[in-house]
Each structure stands twice: as C-alpha cells, then as structure tokens.
Amino acid sequence: MNRPLDPGSWQYRELNSRAPTLSTLSDTLIALAEEGHPIVAGSADLQYSNGLVGFARRYPERFIQFGISEQNMVSAAAGLATTGLMPFVATFASFLALLCCEQIRMDVAYCAQPVRLIGHHAGISLGFYGTSHHATEDLAIMRSIADLTVVAPADGAQFAAAIRASVHHPQPIYFRIGRGHDPVVYDQDTPFAFGEAITHGIGDEITIIATGSSVHPALEATRALQAGGKSVGLIDMHTIKPLDEKAVLAAADRSRIILTVEEHTILGGLGGAVAEVMAEHGARARLVRHGIKDEFSLIAPPTHLYRHYRLDAQGIEEVARALLA
Amino acid sequence: MNRPLDPGSWQYRELNSRAPTLSTLSDTLIALAEEGHPIVAGSADLQYSNGLVGFARRYPERFIQFGISEQNMVSAAAGLATTGLMPFVATFASFLALLCCEQIRMDVAYCAQPVRLIGHHAGISLGFYGTSHHATEDLAIMRSIADLTVVAPADGAQFAAAIRASVHHPQPIYFRIGRGHDPVVYDQDTPFAFGEAITHGIGDEITIIATGSSVHPALEATRALQAGGKSVGLIDMHTIKPLDEKAVLAAADRSRIILTVEEHTILGGLGGAVAEVMAEHGARARLVRHGIKDEFSLIAPPTHLYRHYRLDAQGIEEVARALLA
Amino acid sequence: MAAEAGDRAYEGAGPPFILGYHPLEHGRNSMNTTLTQDEITRLEERARFIRLETIRLISIAKVGHYSSAFSAAEIFATLYYDTMRIRRDEPAWIDRDRFLMGKGHAAVALFPVLADLGFFPKAWLDQYTRLGSPLGDHPDMRKVPGVDFSSGSIGHALSAGLGMALGARILKRDFRTFVMLGDGEMQEGQVWEAALAAANHGLSRLIAIIDRNGFQLDGRVDDTMAIEPLREKWEAFGWDVSDVDGHDVVSVAECLRRLRDDERRAKPACVIAHTIKGKGVSYMETEPGWHLGYLAPADEARAIEEIMAGAAR
Amino acid sequence: MAAEAGDRAYEGAGPPFILGYHPLEHGRNSMNTTLTQDEITRLEERARFIRLETIRLISIAKVGHYSSAFSAAEIFATLYYDTMRIRRDEPAWIDRDRFLMGKGHAAVALFPVLADLGFFPKAWLDQYTRLGSPLGDHPDMRKVPGVDFSSGSIGHALSAGLGMALGARILKRDFRTFVMLGDGEMQEGQVWEAALAAANHGLSRLIAIIDRNGFQLDGRVDDTMAIEPLREKWEAFGWDVSDVDGHDVVSVAECLRRLRDDERRAKPACVIAHTIKGKGVSYMETEPGWHLGYLAPADEARAIEEIMAGAAR
Ligand SMILES: Cc1ncc(C[n+]2csc(CCOP(=O)(O)OP(=O)(O)O)c2C)c(N)n1
Ligand SMILES: Cc1ncc(C[n+]2csc(CCOP(=O)(O)OP(=O)(O)O)c2C)c(N)n1
Ligand SMILES: [Mg+2]
Ligand SMILES: [Mg+2]
Numbered sequence A, B: 001m002n003r004p005l006d007p008g009s010w011q012y013r014e015l016n017s018r019a020p021t022l023s024t025l026s027d028t029l030i031a032l033a034e035e036g037h038p039i040v041a042g043s044a045d046l047q048y049s050n051g052l053v054g055f056a057r058r059y060p061e062r063f064i065q066f067g068i069s070e071q072n073m074v075s076a077a078a079g080l081a082t083t084g085l086m087p088f089v090a091t092f093a094s095f096l097a098l099l100c101c102e103q104i105r106m107d108v109a110y111c112a113q114p115v116r117l118i119g120h121h122a123g124i125s126l127g128f129y130g131t132s133h134h135a136t137e138d139l140a141i142m143r144s145i146a147d148l149t150v151v152a153p154a155d156g157a158q159f160a161a162a163i164r165a166s167v168h169h170p171q172p173i174y175f176r177i178g179r180g181h182d183p184v185v186y187d188q189d190t191p192f193a194f195g196e197a198i199t200h201g202i203g204d205e206i207t208i209i210a211t212g213s214s215v216h217p218a219l220e221a222t223r224a225l226q227a228g229g230k231s232v233g234l235i236d237m238h239t240i241k242p243l244d245e246k247a248v249l250a251a252a253d254r255s256r257i258i259l260t261v262e263e264h265t266i267l268g269g270l271g272g273a274v275a276e277v278m279a280e281h282g283a284r285a286r287l288v289r290h291g292i293k294d295e296f297s298l299i300a301p302p303t304h305l306y307r308h309y310r311l312d313a314q315g316i317e318e319v320a321r322a323l324l325a
Numbered sequence C, D: 001m002a003a004e005a006g007d008r009a010y011e012g013a014g015p016p017f018i019l020g021y022h023p024l025e026h027g028r029n030s031m032n033t034t035l036t037q038d039e040i041t042r043l044e045e046r047a048r049f050i051r052l053e054t055i056r057l058i059s060i061a062k063v064g065h066y067s068s069a070f071s072a073a074e075i076f077a078t079l080y081y082d083t084m085r086i087r088r089d090e091p092a093w094i095d096r097d098r099f100l101m102g103k104g105h106a107a108v109a110l111f112p113v114l115a116d117l118g119f120f121p122k123a124w125l126d127q128y129t130r131l132g133s134p135l136g137d138h139p140d141m142r143k144v145p146g147v148d149f150s151s152g153s154i155g156h157a158l159s160a161g162l163g164m165a166l167g168a169r170i171l172k173r174d175f176r177t178f179v180m181l182g183d184g185e186m187q188e189g190q191v192w193e194a195a196l197a198a199a200n201h202g203l204s205r206l207i208a209i210i211d212r213n214g215f216q217l218d219g220r221v222d223d224t225m226a227i228e229p230l231r232e233k234w235e236a237f238g239w240d241v242s243d244v245d246g247h248d249v250v251s252v253a254e255c256l257r258r259l260r261d262d263e264r265r266a267k268p269a270c271v272i273a274h275t276i277k278g279k280g281v282s283y284m285e286t287e288p289g290w291h292l293g294y295l296a297p298a299d300e301a302r303a304i305e306e307i308m309a310g311a312a313r
Helices: A012-016 A020-034 A053-058 A070-082 A093-099 A101-110 A138-143 A156-166 A212-227 A245-254 A270-280 A302-308 A313-324 B012-016 B020-034 B053-058 B070-082 B093-099 B101-110 B138-143 B156-166 B212-227 B245-254 B270-280 B302-308 B313-324 C002-013 C037-061 C066-070 C073-083 C104-116 C122-127 C157-171 C189-200 C221-225 C230-236 C249-261 C297-312 D002-013 D037-061 D066-070 D073-083 D104-116 D122-127 D157-171 D189-200 D221-225 D230-236 D249-261 D297-312
Strands: A039-043 A063-065 A086-092 A116-120 A149-151 A173-176 A206-210 A232-236 A239-241 A257-265 A286-292 B039-043 B063-065 B086-092 B116-120 B149-151 B173-176 B206-210 B232-236 B239-241 B257-265 B286-292 C098-101 C177-182 C206-212 C240-245 C269-274 D098-101 D177-182 D206-212 D240-245 D269-274
Touching: A020 A039, A020 A053, A020 A086, A020 A156, A039 A053, A039 A070, A053 A063, A063 A070, A070 A086, A070 A093, A070 A101, A070 D157, A070 D189, A086 A093, A093 A101, A093 A116, A093 A138, A093 A173, A093 B101, A101 B093, A101 B101, A101 D157, A138 A149, A138 A173, A138 A239, A138 A257, A138 A270, A138 B138, A156 A173, A206 A212, A206 A245, A206 A270, A206 A313, A212 A232, A212 A257, A212 A313, A232 A245, A239 A270, A245 A257, A245 A270, A257 A270, A257 A313, A270 A286, A270 B270, A270 B286, A286 A313, A286 B270, A302 A313, B020 B039, B020 B053, B020 B086, B020 B156, B039 B053, B039 B070, B053 B063, B063 B070, B070 B086, B070 B093, B070 B101, B070 C157, B070 C189, B086 B093, B093 B101, B093 B116, B093 B138, B093 B173, B101 C157, B138 B149, B138 B173, B138 B239, B138 B257, B138 B270, B156 B173, B206 B212, B206 B245, B206 B270, B206 B313, B212 B232, B212 B257, B212 B313, B232 B245, B239 B270, B245 B257, B245 B270, B257 B270, B257 B313, B270 B286, B286 B313, B302 B313, C037 C066, C037 C073, C037 C104, C037 C122, C037 C249, C037 C297, C066 C104, C073 C104, C073 C177, C073 C206, C073 C249, C098 C104, C098 C157, C104 C122, C157 C177, C157 C189, C157 C206, C189 D189, C189 D221, C206 C249, C221 D189, C230 C240, C230 C269, C230 D230, C240 C249, C249 C269, D037 D066, D037 D073, D037 D104, D037 D122, D037 D249, D037 D297, D066 D104, D073 D104, D073 D177, D073 D206, D073 D249, D098 D104, D098 D157, D104 D122, D157 D177, D157 D189, D157 D206, D206 D249, D230 D240, D230 D269, D240 D249, D249 D269
Parallel strands: A039 A063, A039 A086, A086 A116, A116 A173, A149 A173, A206 A232, A206 A257, A257 A286, B039 B063, B039 B086, B086 B116, B116 B173, B149 B173, B206 B232, B206 B257, B257 B286, C098 C177, C177 C206, C206 C269, C240 C269, D098 D177, D177 D206, D206 D269, D240 D269
Antiparallel strands: A149 A239, B149 B239
C-alpha cells in the first residue's frame, strides 16, 4: 500500500522531537559542542522523546545509545565524565530518578562526576501512559542525595540558560523537565543562576512558590488574583537544591501564607524543602503545600489530570482563593 | 593445617546472625510461621548479615535465596505476595531503599502487595565499609512513595512487636533497622501500633523527636538533661509514615524547641516530615534538625562515627545543651 | 468509525466463545498438542478481533502503541483462548494460570480480551484512557480485573512472574505463569537476574515468550542495542528455548501446549516468537516510527480493511 | 606483629620496583607475551606482598575481607606490576590504563599496591579505616589517589568501565580499561547490561577479569545462585573469553599482555580467572565463613607463615 498517509495521522517520534523545551536541549547541547565544550549525550531508547536525536544527528560520534538499560547509562556516564567529557544523559524522570537512584548517588554524586541528568516527562505529564511513567517522587529522592544540584526549569528559555550555566557548575545536576511543551514564561536572555530564585513579587496575603511546570500556571493564577485586587506574589524556585533560603524567608516574613505548588508529592519535594526552612527559622507565615497529596496519581490525558489535581492556572487560583476566604 | 583457630579469631557469619535485633527478625518470623501465617523470607546473599539464616534453617522451603540481585528479589517478592504469601525480604538498606527504589514503588507499593521490606544496617552503622554501604537517604526516599508504611524500630523488642503487628497491616512496609546490636529500650511486651508515636515526655524547653537507632541515645541524653534540671522530653517516632501528627503538634504546642534526631540526612526524613507538619500548622516552636547535614558521611568504626556526628548520647546532649544556652 | 470497528469485532465473537482448553480446568496433559481446523480458525479470528479492538481503543485515546499490539496479537489470542487455564467471569480464580507483560505498553491488546472473557464490562473499554478509567496505556492489577500484574517500567515482569512461580511451588498449586517480554526488553539487566534465578530454582512452570519483532522505540533493535544470539543467551542462562513463527497460531499454540504440559522438563522455558512489528497493516510493518502514533480516520479505515483482508488470506 | 608483617612486606619490595612494562609507556605491541624468570619471581613476590599487607591492614581494622583479597592477589600483582600502563607517582596521568573493581571489598589488597607505586604516602595505610582516613573497606576515588573509580555496591563497575572505554574512543586515547569482577557479581543484572553494551560498541580495549573463586557471602556460588556455564554466557553476550589459572602469574600475565596488545580483536575481552577464595592460607581456602572475619594474632602469625612458605614452594 503506497498511498501516503492522511495528514491527520502522525508518528510520535516525528512530532515530539520538535517539542519546544526538548528541542532546546538538543539545540543548546549542539551550540555548546560547537563552542568547544566536551559535550557527550546519551539516551536509553528515548531519543525521540527527549529530542536528543537532534544532537545524535549532528554529533553521531558523541552520542551514545544505551538501549533500554538506564542504570548502565548512568554509571557509564560517570565513567565517561572521569575522562574529561561532560555527559548529558536523559530518560523519563521515573526511570532516571527512581530506577537509577543508587547509581546516581554512588557513581555520579558520591564520585563527584560532572554528569548532567535530564529527567524528562516528569510529574504526571505522561498522562494515561500510566502511574508507572509518572514521577511524583523524583524531587524528594534527588534532594536527599548530597552534592547533587536539583533544578526544575519553568520553560525552554530557562532550561537553555540552565544548561549553559551548568558548563561552569562544579556539581552533578539533576534537571527535571516536563513534556517539553511548556508555555513561554521567560525571554530568551533572562539570566539564570543556580540557587537564586526568581521573585516575581511578594504578596501580603499569599506568596506562591512554584517550580518547573507549575510556574506558568502559578503565574497566570497570580495575575488573575492580582487583577481581583488580592495581594499575591510568586517566586519561581527553579533550583530545589541548594534552596534559596533567603528568598523563602523574605517571603515568609511578609506574607500571611506561603503556598508551594509543584507537580510532585507534597512530601519531601519543594513543599518539604520550604517547610524545613520555615520551621527551622520559626517563620511567621503559615505554609500550605499544594501538589499530589501523597497518593498514586490517576491516569488521563495530561490536561485532564492537571485539572483534576488543580495544577492548572484555574486550579491554583481556586486553591489560593480558598485560602484567602 | 588442622589445629583449631584461636578463640580470638572470628567469622562474621557466625557472629552476626546472633546479633540481638536481627535474631529477633528470624525468631519472630519463625514464631509467626509456626502460628500458621503464610510467611516466606528472602535474602540477597546476606542471610548472615540479617540473621535470616535462622529462618532458612527452620523453613528451608519457605526461604528464597536470590543471590546478589536485589531488584529481582523485590519484584519477585511482589509476585510471591500475589499468590497469598507474606514475603519478608531483607538486605542492606542502601541496596534496598536506593537500588530497588523503583521496584518498591511500582511492584510493591503501587501494586499494593503486602511485602515487608527490611532495610538493615541503615544509616552509618556499616562504619568503614564505606559510604556506598551507608544509607542516609532511605527514609526520605521511602517516605516519598505513596501507600508505603515506613517504620524504624528502636530496638529488638519494638522490632518484634512491629513485625507481629505487620501481619494485620494492609499496606506494604519498609522497616529500617540498624546493625542489630541496639541497646534495649523497651520491655518485651511493650505495645506497638503503626503510626502511634511513643511519648516519653514533653519538655517545656525541648522535646526531642527521635527514630530508630537514635531513640536509645536520645533517651540517655534526655535523662542526663533532666538530671541537670532541664525540662526536656522525648518522643519515639518509630513510624515515619504515616507520621503521628498529633504527637508532633502536642509537643510543638508546649515546647520551645523541637529537636529531631535521626541517623539520616536532615533533608526529607524524620526532620523533614516534622518540619512539614509544623510549618503547615504554623506551630509555635522552633525546629532544629539533627542528623547528617546533607553531606556524604565519612568512614570509621561505627562508634567513632556516632561520636563524630554527635549521634551518640553525649553528642545529642551537647546539641541540646547548645540550644538551651 | 471507531464504534463500527468495535462492534464488528465483537460481532465476530458471536455467542460466548467456546474455549478449547478451559473447560478441562482440572486436567493437564489431557489434550494433544495438535490443533483442529476449528481451533485454528477461532484463534485467527480472535487475533483479528484483537487488532481491530486495538485500533478502536487507540482511536479513543488518540495515540497508542498499534504496532507493539499487532506483533503480539496471535500470542495474546493463543494464550487466552487456548493455552491458559482460566475461568470466564472469575478473573481471580486462585488456580488460574498467570499472565504478565513486560511490554506493558501493548495492554491495549489485552483489555478487549479480558472484557471478552467477562472479567469486566465491555463498556469500560469505551472509556479507555479517560480520567477515572482503570484502562490506560499499561495494565494495572489494582484497577483491572484479570490483570495479574501491573507493568509499565520495562524489565520487571519476569521477576514478578518468578515470584508467582515460586509461590505456586510453595503453595503446591500447579498453575503456570506466562510472561510476555519485548525484544528491546532483553536490554534490561533485571531480566537476566530473573532468568538466572528461574533456572536456579528449576521453575519449569514459568514460561517466557519473547515478542521478537525486531524493533524498539528508537528503531531497529539491531541498530539500537543488538541482542543476538538470543537463543544462546537464554540457553547459557539455563533455559529451554523454542523458536516459533509468532503469527502462525498453529506454531504458537502447539508450542505453548507442549511447554505447558511437559512435566518432565526441569528448566523454565523460553519461546522466541518471531514476529513483525505492526503485523497486519502494511504501512506499519517496517516503519519504526509506528511504535507510537495515531491513525486519522481515513488511515484507520485502510488499516481495518487490511486486517480483514489478511484474515481472509 | 602486624607492624612486623607490614615491614617485612615492604622490605621485600626492596629498592623501587623495576617495572617490566611501564617504562615503555608509549609503545603498545612492543613486548612479547612470554615472561622471563625474573619477571615471574617479581610478580610472585608482589602477590605475597599483597597478601601480607592485607593481613596487616585487617589487623588494624579488626575485621576484613581476607579471602576476597587473597583470591585476587596474583591478579592485582600482574595488573599493576606488569600489564597496566601507569606512571609511578603520577596517579592521574591522563593516558594511564584504568582499573575498576566491581568487588570493591577487596580494596584492602589494592591500597598497598597504590602506596607502593608512590600514589600516596605509605603512612596512610597505618590509618586504614580510622576516622578521617581515605582508606576504608572499599575504594574511593574522591579520596584515594590512584583509585580510578569508587565502588562498594556490587555490579556498577563494568558500566563505569564501559564509560571510560567509550570516553577513550571519543577522545582518541589508547588507554585500556580493566575491570575486576567477583563471580557472585555475575548475579547483578547491571553487569549484563554493561556486557551487552560493550559488545555492541565494540570496545575491544575493555577487559573484564572475573575472580572465579567459587564463593560469595552466603556460601558457594553454586549453592547460592549458580552462574555456570559462565563462558557461554559471556560468549553469548558477544565477548571474547579466556580461561586462566588465576594464581599462576605466568598464565595471568601472558593472557593479559595478549589481550592488552591484540589490536585485531573487535570484541571486549573477558578473562575467567580460576582462583581459590582465601588462597595461601589453608584454613581459609575452603571455608566460606572467611568471606569476612578477623584473625587473632596467633592465627595471623600462622597465616603469615603459610604465605611465606607458599612463596618458597
Ligand atoms: C524501564 C523503561 N525504560 C523505557 C521505557 C520506554 N519504552 C516504552 S516502549 C519501549 C520500547 C520497547 O521495545 P520492545 O521491548 O522491543 O517492545 P515492542 O513494543 O517492540 O514489542 C521503551 C523504551 C519503559 N517503558 N520502561
Ligand atoms: C549490590 C550489593 N549487594 C550486596 C553486597 C554485599 N556483599 C559484599 S561482598 C558480597 C559477596 C561477593 O561475592 P563475589 O562477587 O563472589 O566476590 P568475592 O569476594 O568472592 O571475590 C556481597 C553480597 C554489596 N556489596 N553490594
Ligand atoms: Mg520489539
Ligand atoms: Mg566469589
């Protein structure tokens, strides 16, 4: 049958490697390699999901295909790094942060190798692919590991800036990325520094602290609330570790409520990190942690899940309004 | 050479399987099996370290040797549980909670199988065997997983009681055990209930909340401080998840300072869990988290490490005194 | 269109399907391994039903693993309508044979079978992947009656199946455990841990079926991380190995009957089912991009046509 | 007693040990594979030194892996004093051959070698396992000059070595990567992931050496989780396999020289070194309990005697 297929039909691999945040990954790595940085990249049978196929086409000799063996990939990345290369290895966040947890601790973090781990499709962004493919524990897990920097960029521009900044970052890094289709939050040249939160305002009533995929909806919710006359602020806590304690405490000093928002369990992730700082400093504000409430997430198309878990702009606005009432 | 060896020489496997807390494991499982409970046990080439060799000798057909393949053991335990058996599988905490993190999440917790996971030699109790063998992240990691109960008994009696209680517990459980040589804290028949902390007193100045191997030294420290006229209390938070929030809040309501003590990183474990409750409820008390300060632990004989990290009675007392000053 | 395909598929099922094996619940070794023409026709019909339902369900989800389901259609059909000892309407029967999928992403082909067997209402299928539905891209034992184990993370299933086979032995039950694995799945180390353990424990009632369709997500298995010589690997790990044409129901069914009933074998058994990824739909058969995708209605119609035509062949 | 053993061991080393291979830093294929009597004597002497130092260090720690170190003594000696391209006093030389230990618990045998090569002060050894010491039961690259990779969790090393070999290829450096694995380690799935990948990437400069001592922690490998046929497993995973007597320095050294220099081989190479766990001390040689333990001074003295006597044999 040689008739061409209907334009409405599509193959995932063709489509997804063009997803904005993810093509950012490949494009930025290509640019860095062109500038002379010793970048190598690896993928475990997901080069179309993470867009690294672009890098692989441009630098085939610097791309390593590991097949479906994530643990081997992570340990090998550490070995690669010992030779002076800077490996970026990527796979679904659930398989990276959970399946390779011990390899990340021992071979990457403990051996202090400058490996960059890209956990993509984190949170519930894999929708109906199943709870097995959701990663709502990865921030808690990665945060428990010493000497590992943990970052969840809000959009493609911030991701690109973070990758660029990583070239001069001495520690290994876990990057947490979503589906790669994040709406734009930042201009291309917004500065980025690990561990320095971006404060979009402090509210007298509520300051929202959001990370990664939750920043954009939280920003929309904040604007809607402000438009309704509420004093609400927002902090983009792109670096979960080391946490910008100053930013947290500044907000906790002025706001009545700190509302953390993350596409993650409310245990031990962003909410947990903020709780530690607040409790340790006897902060005045009350903390409310919004996210997945310590349960296994349901399946559904991603947007339906965001709605269900109130992680879309409307949901965050509802949660905040209930607190203001 | 047929001369017998000097009595001063010893083989680990002979000695360790008699370690009190660990022989408790084997003895309790044998007793439960004799009572008719469908117990099976599995080990990954560490039956002398966890004492399961005792169970294996008594019930060879119910003991499964997995060799050095921990992940296989955990997933297989889940498969075993589907047939109506109640599997207890044990290995070093670092290899259980970290290496098998994803198998625990998916096959045990998500599949809701009544597997009991015994992570022994947790914390820094493996001393100079190396940071690779330390598990100072396991509580944070296990706590992030939904539908999993996380318990760190303080001594053999409490461990035995917890194993007994587990027979009627619907959820899978992660037990965190030390070296098996814990000093006695409780009488043999002290009652145990998952999620119900044991409050040994609330202090006006400080209430210490400790878990697992830190309970005994914390108790000693508490007594020494009390003997010095300080109003100091202690809560044994044997269940990290679900956390006894009431006990935390009751203490946070009366004490000026809550001091958590754990043989674990201060991020995301007991200290993290307590911080979440306190910050969320706007607790009055200040929180101080004592444990491993987000760094890779050194190596040394265990007692030297406890001294170094101030996790022995003297160290805990020093930390508390500094807070009282 | 989707509904039509679905209806047609279920019409094909006619009155409650008469199973060749299940009525003999208690007897093993009770049937010979040769299939009757009637049985052959039925299994082929069920494989077609599976393909058509796969298309229908994916048309609801708007994206799915057509080709991973198609390569395994005859295997699913043979297992559930010939090999396995199960009770219609009693998914949790304690003595049932167990089935696990390492390649859980082909669950879209399993759900129609389980519905057809009466394990859950067929109406559930219409909600495939919707919020609140138990049916998603991967099988979920906590939500779906008849699913013996959940999967999604490739590489765990053989271990879980090993646990079931160990459990059967401890409990002195004679059920068999069948585990379907992808060929890309051979790259996961845990598979080899389980393989080694199964051979050590002499679990002859554990049967692995490898869907050797030659492709994984990033492309050809040979280009991604080649796994040959595959037979030698399994043999070296202590397994009995058979090769079958995975699209020939006779070959598959006779092999599985034989392995199921052979009580003299001391080893676990592995079947390498040589298949074609996307089998039944010409434009998918060699195109790796179809591991995951979506067919617009016009192409869906062509796929259905081809599947029906293939059946007539 | 302990100090004495240690002193004696270092005396044995005499003036800076003259290495057969290292002076030829830049030439590969430059020497033949046959050992001279002089080289044989030296390697045997270094193996004895390793065993004596193992005893001394464990007498400091008061517990340790004697037998895991003893089975590998000739392998360590051969690698560091014959096979590997390294520079004395320059542990981080970029073109050095790399060495990784999957069985990191035998590091007690490696540290004296690294000290002997001048990678760190010998005095460090006396602080073995003490608070603040870089030297513990497992090798730690972050703390110990000359350790190419940290280990402790069995099963990672071949993957890390794979990464180094890939790095060498990308950077167009010709160093070799040697990975020592335990036979119990074969049970870890990650080893097979790495094995498959190394063969796929044609990493002929990656050489795995399996210390086939027949025992693991819980007892005999055969009783715990048997791994035979081992050669067939590695061959089926695409490796070139050699068998050697792991206590015969001639056999080990000639094999490693050959594998190191063979530029025509397209595959990674695996050496199955047949060894005896506890080799050199009679009461350890067949007793599995000695995987981990402690020798009181009297037994230590007997062990030292036996080791010295064995050397004279
Ligand atoms: C541990 C893990 N890694 C990666 C994936 C993503 N993934 C889903 S399907 C697939 C390819 C599977 O190939 P194969 O096993 O050959 O199955 P097929 O669909 O060809 O039958 C991959 C890599 C996964 N589900 N699990
Ligand atoms: C992942 C992991 N599991 C368990 C252990 C504990 N352990 C230390 S040594 C050992 C046995 C090793 O046997 P083998 O590989 O044969 O080495 P040998 O000492 O016999 O050379 C085990 C199970 C470990 N270090 N790492
Ligand atoms: Mg395939
Ligand atoms: Mg061994």
